[in-house]
């Protein structure tokens with residue numbers, strides 16, 4: 001027995017539910033330290049009789065892949081520690097600890113899954129302290145089995161043995177199970193009758209897929225629609241999504257390589273434990289059947305969303321396909337959303353879609369979580385872009401499974417709840433200087449999504465101990481559903497409602513995500529309600545936590561029919577052409593005369609997104625938007641084909657704070673239609689139109705950067721870009737070059753989505769400063 005000094009170490013970060021306490025116990029044993037470790041709500045407490053810095057250093061090599069120590073502190077106390085190091089039960093109480101994300105099955109568990117001699121052979125729920133579902137099974141904190149949906153499955157004696165054995169990698173693993181005690185899969189026919197159970201249900205599912213079935217499979221955080229990519233045509237017809245891009249899940253990395261270009265950052269993201277869907281550029285030299293499947297999956301686009309299996313379920317599905325002689329290298333795997341609803345959670349909701357069969361399990365989903373979608377960052381050094389969880393570099397389009405929660409620092413200690421805008425809504429709560437943002441919620445035009453938004457707000461306030469919020473933040477738009485629910489919530493609690501202009505929230509979200517304060521920011525976006533009541537979307541700010549000052553914007557142009565022009569981008573092209581002194585032939589005489597008559601009365605906007613829509617209509621003939629962002633995404637494919645962008649052609653003087661739009665449109669028409677009158681889609685995306693479009697876009701970005709850098713002396717030469725258009729790689733490339741050419745440093749989005757998924761983060765950060 002020895003007597004020593006006693007130290008209490010408090011550790012914060014992703015330290016609960018990730019095998020942290022067992023790692024501490026193992027490290028302590030190897031260093032022969034006495035003491036204990038315990039989850040203490042907001043942190044993990046370690047008591048030990050060793051010098052804290054030495055202890056923490058000795059701990060590092062023992063940590064699992066999911067654990068992340070963000071900071072730690074210690075104090076010396078009077079007391080004695082003796083005997084072996086112990087793991088103490090959690091203390092109930094304050095609940096503001098970061099809860100861990102779901103992470104892909106680890107290599108060791110995967111080996112067990114495919115080892116005939118192992119007791120978990122072909123068992124889809126195999127996991128350990130290093131891997132598995134977390135966010136989607138946790139009901140409340142601190143993280144313990146009885147506070148997860150695994151509480152319905154008491155451990156058998158063998159699992160209990162592993163759980164209590166300090167030498168096992170399942171020591172204190174809260175969600176472990178086995179075929180004897182855990183959840184199970186069943187396969188249901190279209191009539192919802194049980195057709196098979198256990199491994200047989202995977203075989204039955206595979207046979208149905210092989211036979212052309214359009215099926216639904218229940219995973220960790222919701223339900224997915226799956227089919228053989230060869231049957232995408234019939235899937236689109238049945239699911240009622242004619243052009244919307246679908247993601248494909250590939251069996252392995254080598255197949256992904258044969259289908260799409262795979263820069264290092266994309267490869268790293270694909271195989272990271274977060275396993276996001278990564279948007280990759282299709283290969284022109286891929287085999288014909290691969291190319292046609294990709295064209296069916298994302299019609300008219302250069303890019304395709306691909307991801308790798310992340311749960312035992314997916315690995316078993318590919319294995320079962322092999323067993324029934326349908327050796328598919330990939331399958332369609334997309335969220336199963338009944339029309340206007342969030343992703344389905346149970347077979348009752350999913351059965352509204354009327355699939356040919358259902359592969360489902362009997363574990364309750366505690367929290368819905370869609371797949372994350374990421375554009376990998378091609379820029380490398382020379383730009384400011386923070387690495388996300390698991391060292392991923394990229395711009396999250398949708399931050400969800402594997403990437404949430406991802407606590408981020410905000411410049412205040414207030415408790416704020418914020419609701420985002422309308423599309424790609426997320427909910428954020430802040431507390432003690434950190435922001436916790438929910439996974440992607442959806443489009444709140446749909447009543448079911450509004451309900452889900454409220455659920456998410458409730459869950460996050462509860463989990464992170466922010467039930468007593470000090471203010472509620474929302475958008476300026478008078479008619480957003482999120483504004484209504486924010487107002488109701490603020491009234492109910494008698495706390496202030498703080499309304500934040502949409503694009504200032506974008507700029508603030510960039511400051512939070514990049515941890516850079518004080519920079520010029522250009523926000524290239526769809527539309528958001530402006531201070532003057534007009535739809536903004538091409539904005540230039542000087543941003544700091546003191547103030548986000550609008551120093552310039554795109555010249556206002558017409559949106560004939562207001563919101564309707566979002567669905568009919570050729571109307572905007574028509575307006576711009578008329579304004580430029582040329583009458584664009586949009587092929588419909590009646591519509592054209594109505595537009596001409598209403599020309600001067602059209603709503604005005606400064607939106608970059610709407611300008612890109614108009615370009616897409618003019619150059620590619622995209623006259624109808626069938627899904628969110630379609631015209632701009634189609635245009636991105638055209639822009640990326642530009643070889644010699646004709647920038648000089650479009651150079652025009654900046655008048656005050658306004659970047660010229662109509663003048664550039666006039667130049668474009670003159671160059672495109674030397675002979676004859678302009679006609680929609682006439683040039684159908686030829687090479688010259690790619691060079692012209694890129695020239696025009698590039699010169700606009702150049703002017704925005706120019707205006708943004710003017711009169712800024714406290715921005716340390718930093719210039720950022722945000723907004724829903726800031727995923728567009730050709731536009732980002734133009735931005736990065738323009739900023740660097742002026743000797744400044746580009747700041748890009750990384751841990752917060754550039755689009756509206758980041759709005760709630762910016763709102764919460766700003767609102768706390770305004771209280």
Ligand SMILES: [Zn+2]
Nearest residue numbers: 106109128131
């Ligand atoms: Zn594992």
Ligand SMILES: [Zn+2]
Nearest residue numbers: 156159178181
């Ligand atoms: Zn068991």
